Amino acid sequence: MTYRRTWFGYVLWVIYAGLCVTMLAFIGFTLWKEYIPFPMAQAGAFFIFPLLLGVYALLRTASWKIRTKYNIQAHTLAMLEAFSAASCFVFGTLYRLHAALFSTFELYILESMETEYFERALVTAGDQITPMVHGIGYLYVLCLSFVMSFLGNRMISAMFLQAFLQILSLVLCYLIVRKAAGRLPACVVLAYMSFSSAYVSRIALADPECLYFLLYLMGMYLALRFVKDYCRNYYVKSFSVLVFMLLGIVLGILIYLDIRSVTLLFLLIGIFTGKKEEDEDAPKITAKQNILVFGVAVLFCALAFLASIGVDAFGYGTAYMTELLNWQHFYMQHTWGSVLACMEQFMMDFPVNGLLIAAASFLALEFKRSGREQNYMLWILLCVCTAPTPMTGYGVLPYGTIAIFVWCVLAGLGLQNCIMGGSALVLQAKIEEINASVQIEETGEKPRFIENPLPLPKKHVKREMDYAYPVAEEDMKFDIEVDEEDDFDI
Numbered sequence: 001m002t003y004r005r006t007w008f009g010y011v012l013w014v015i016y017a018g019l020c021v022t023m024l025a026f027i028g029f030t031l032w033k034e035y036i037p038f039p040m041a042q043a044g045a046f047f048i049f050p051l052l053l054g055v056y057a058l059l060r061t062a063s064w065k066i067r068t069k070y071n072i073q074a075h076t077l078a079m080l081e082a083f084s085a086a087s088c089f090v091f092g093t094l095y096r097l098h099a100a101l102f103s104t105f106e107l108y109i110l111e112s113m114e115t116e117y118f119e120r121a122l123v124t125a126g127d128q129i130t131p132m133v134h135g136i137g138y139l140y141v142l143c144l145s146f147v148m149s150f151l152g153n154r155m156i157s158a159m160f161l162q163a164f165l166q167i168l169s170l171v172l173c174y175l176i177v178r179k180a181a182g183r184l185p186a187c188v189v190l191a192y193m194s195f196s197s198a199y200v201s202r203i204a205l206a207d208p209e210c211l212y213f214l215l216y217l218m219g220m221y222l223a224l225r226f227v228k229d230y231c232r233n234y235y236v237k238s239f240s241v242l243v244f245m246l247l248g249i250v251l252g253i254l255i256y257l258d259i260r261s262v263t264l265l266f267l268l269i270g271i272f273t274g275k276k277e278e279d280e281d282a283p284k285i286t287a288k289q290n291i292l293v294f295g296v297a298v299l300f301c302a303l304a305f306l307a308s309i310g311v312d313a314f315g316y317g318t319a320y321m322t323e324l325l326n327w328q329h330f331y332m333q334h335t336w337g338s339v340l341a342c343m344e345q346f347m348m349d350f351p352v353n354g355l356l357i358a359a360a361s362f363l364a365l366e367f368k369r370s371g372r373e374q375n376y377m378l379w380i381l382l383c384v385c386t387a388p389t390p391m392t393g394y395g396v397l398p399y400g401t402i403a404i405f406v407w408c409v410l411a412g413l414g415l416q417n418c419i420m421g422g423s424a425l426v427l428q429a430k431i432e433e434i435n436a437s438v439q440i441e442e443t444g445e446k447p448r449f450i451e452n453p454l455p456l457p458k459k460h461v462k463r464e465m466d467y468a469y470p471v472a473e474e475d476m477k478f479d480i481e482v483d484e485e486d487d488f489d490i
Helices: 007-035 041-069 074-101 106-112 116-121 135-151 155-180 183-195 197-204 209-231 237-257 259-273 287-316 320-334 341-348 350-360 377-386 400-420 423-442
Strands: none
Touching (some): 007 350, 041 350, 074 183, 074 197, 135 209, 155 183, 155 209, 155 400, 183 197, 197 341, 197 400, 209 400, 237 287, 259 287, 341 350, 377 400
C-alpha cells in the first residue's frame, strides 16, 4: 500500500534516522567488542557506517545492471514466493513441534514455567480462576486452564499451547506483510519468525506474550485491510462507516486486554495519507468522509473499551469506577517496569538482528529516492511508537516479539526499496536503449554478422566482349539500299 508524502513524513524520517544511527552504533560497538577484541572497542561504533554505505551502494548498482538487462517474469516470482513461504511454514511448524516434544530449554522450564500464570491455570476440583486486572493475562489463564483440562496439569500442555499460538501467528505475519508491504518483506518476515531462536524460546515460557502477539496481529490485519480497501474506494459511504465502527469495537477490546494496543490506532492515519483510487462508478472520497470514518472508529473504540470495563465490573461484582481506577493504577505501576526486558530476547539472535536493523536502515537512505509516494511511512510510525529500540519496552510484559516483528518488516521494506526501487528510471533506461537501436537502423549502419562457415559458389565476374580481328568503319554498315522496283526483300 502506498502513502502520500506529507510534512509529517519528514518528522518521522528525522526520528527514524536517529533511531537507526543509535542502533547501528550499538551493533558496531557490540560486534567489535565481542568478536574483535581491542582496547578501543568504541571504534566499532563508527566502522559500521562506511560498511553499511558500501553495501547499500553495491546492492543498488548490481540491481540496476541486472534489471536493465534482464526481465523476470511475474509467474517466476510467484513460484519463488510460494516455494519460500511453504518451506518456511512447514519447517517452522516442525521446529516448534520438536521444541515442544523434545525441548532443549530445560533451564527455561525449571526457572520460568512455575510462574504466576501457570499456577493460576492449574485445574483442581471445585476451584475457580482468581480474577486479574490484566485482561490478556486473565484470558491466557483461561485458555491454558482449558488446555490443561484435557491434556493434564503438566508443563508440556502449556508448551503445546504456546507452539499452537506461534504457528497461527506465522500465518498472520505473512498475510499482513504481504498485503501491506509486498512480496519480499513478507518472505523476510516469515523466514525470520519461523526459525528465530528468540521467538521459539517463548514456547518454554508460560506467559501471555504469544497469545497477545496473535491478537495484536489480528487487530493489525483488520486495520490495514479496512484502510487499504477504503483507499481503493471499495466501500460506499454508509458501508464504510459500518466497517470502521466494527474496527473501532475490535480495537477497543484489544486496548482493554492490554494498553499497548493503543499503537494500532496509529494505523488509522492511513485514512488521510493513503493513495486514493478514483472509480468512475463510485463517488470521490472527500476530506469530510475521511474525518467521519476516523471519528467513528475512535468513538466506538472508546465505547468498546468502557463497555469492557463495565462487563468486568459486572462479572466481579464491583463498582464501575472502582474497576476503571484499578485498571488505570495497574498500568501506571507497570508502565516503565521493563525498560531492559527486551534486551535478552534481542541478544539471542544478535548477529541476525544486527543484519535486520542494517537492512532497515536503508529506508533512511531511500527517503529522497522514493518520490512523492512511499510504502513504508506507517511502518516507521509503528516502529517509533512500539519499538524505538529492542532494548526498551513498556507495559506488563516486554513484548520483544512485537519489536522484532516491526524491525523485520522494515528490513524487508529496506531491501525491497533498495533492490527494486527506481522503477521509473529503469524503464526510462530501457526505452533509451530501444531508441538508440532504432536510430542505428535509420542511419544505415549495417550490423556485423559472423562469417558463414559453409562453402559458397564462386562469385560472377563481369567480362567485356572483344574481337581479335579489327573491322573497318565502312564495313560496319549493314543497311543496304535497293531499288524500289527490286522485289528481292519481299
